[in-house]
Amino acid sequence: MTRVFSHPDPAITHLVLNRLEQLGVDAVVQGQANGRGMGEIPPIAAWSEVWVADGASLADVEAAVAEVTAEPVPDSENWTCPTCDEVVGGQFSACWACGTSAPDVA
Ligand SMILES: [Zn+2]
Structure with missing residues (x-):
């Protein structure tokens, strides 16, 4: 071990x-x-x-x-998924409900 x-x-x-x-x-x-x-x-x-x-x-x-x-990403704000309207924490780069990438992430 x-x-x-x-x-x-x-x-x-x-x-x-x-x-x-x-x-x-x-x-x-x-x-x-x-x-x-x-x-x-x-x-x-x-x-x-x-x-x-x-x-x-x-x-x-x-x-x-x-x-x-992991420390939360500074100044990350919640964002709303454009596909399913799920509110997603700013530290996530993709919607946890449907996998759509955050709008401001390339
Ligand atoms: Zn979604």
Whole structure:
């Protein structure tokens, strides 16, 4: 197993875990702070961690981590799909409902 990601918020590591599972990567979360002696161990040791099986695609892992941790694009505003009128978050370049590209994206 290889540790590929760690974060103080278990919710974030679980988001990464879920994304990896969607990609077919065998992964687990370890090291959650729950039930451990906070204050007796260095803070970094209380971070929850995502571990993947040996041989997992590092490209998939990096993609999953990037998706979960990506900062929203600055000054991105919601846009309305010209095809189905779905309101789509500005960080998305295509409509999640029908796949139409954002009007201002080449
Ligand atoms: Zn649409």
